[in-house]
Amino acid sequence: MYKLSEGELSFESWVAKYRPLKNHITKYPDTSADFDQFETYGDEWEFIKTQDPHNVWTYIDGDSSSLLVQGTAYVNRISYYVCEVPWTDGPDETVVISVDNECVCFDEEREDNDGEFGDSACTICGGSGYATEYVD
Numbered sequence: 836m837y838k839l840s841e842g843e844l845s846f847e848s849w850v851a852k853y854r855p856l857k858n859h860i861t862k863y864p865d866t867s868a869d870f871d872q873f874e875t876y877g878d879e880w881e882f883i884k885t886q887d888p889h890n891v892w893t894y895i896d897g898d899s900s901s902l903l904v905q906g907t908a909y910v911n912r913i914s915y916y917v918c919e920v921p922w923t924d925g926p927d928e929t930v931v932i933s934v935d936n937e938c939v940c941f942d943e944e945r946e947d948n949d950g951e952f953g954d955s956a957c958t959i960c961g962g963s964g965y966a967t968e969y970v971d
Contacts, residue, residue, distance in 0.1 A: 870916065900934045
């Protein structure tokens with residue numbers, strides 16, 4: 836189980852602390868959440884650009900994790916959140932959504948043509964050699 840480090844928050848703690856807003860541009864009728872992500876293009880991106888950067892968080896796809904980072908990031912961005920409570924200058928906080936760990940079937944010497952290191956029959960990772968762990 837992933838253990839959060841100093842400066843890292845769980846998604847639930849982040850929601851309670853920063854209070855992300857509902858997306859008022861695109862309606863998501865199938866969601867029960869009180870907030871939504873904003874897209875990286877179109878009217879939603881135009882809205883993000885008008886926000887105080889201290890109220891924006893970027894959902895990014897890292898090398899071996901999915902994270903929320905403070906501000907408006909561009910590299911590896913998936914979407915944005917706008918929050919009621921702004922983050923403050925000082926030590927950065929990061930929200931850890933998920934991390935990819937080596938699966939029990941991982942074998943460095945097993946790399947195939949697709950760059951996968953696992954057993955193709957593995958029901959945990961499907962042969963990639965890495966298993967995604969969602970952080971609570």
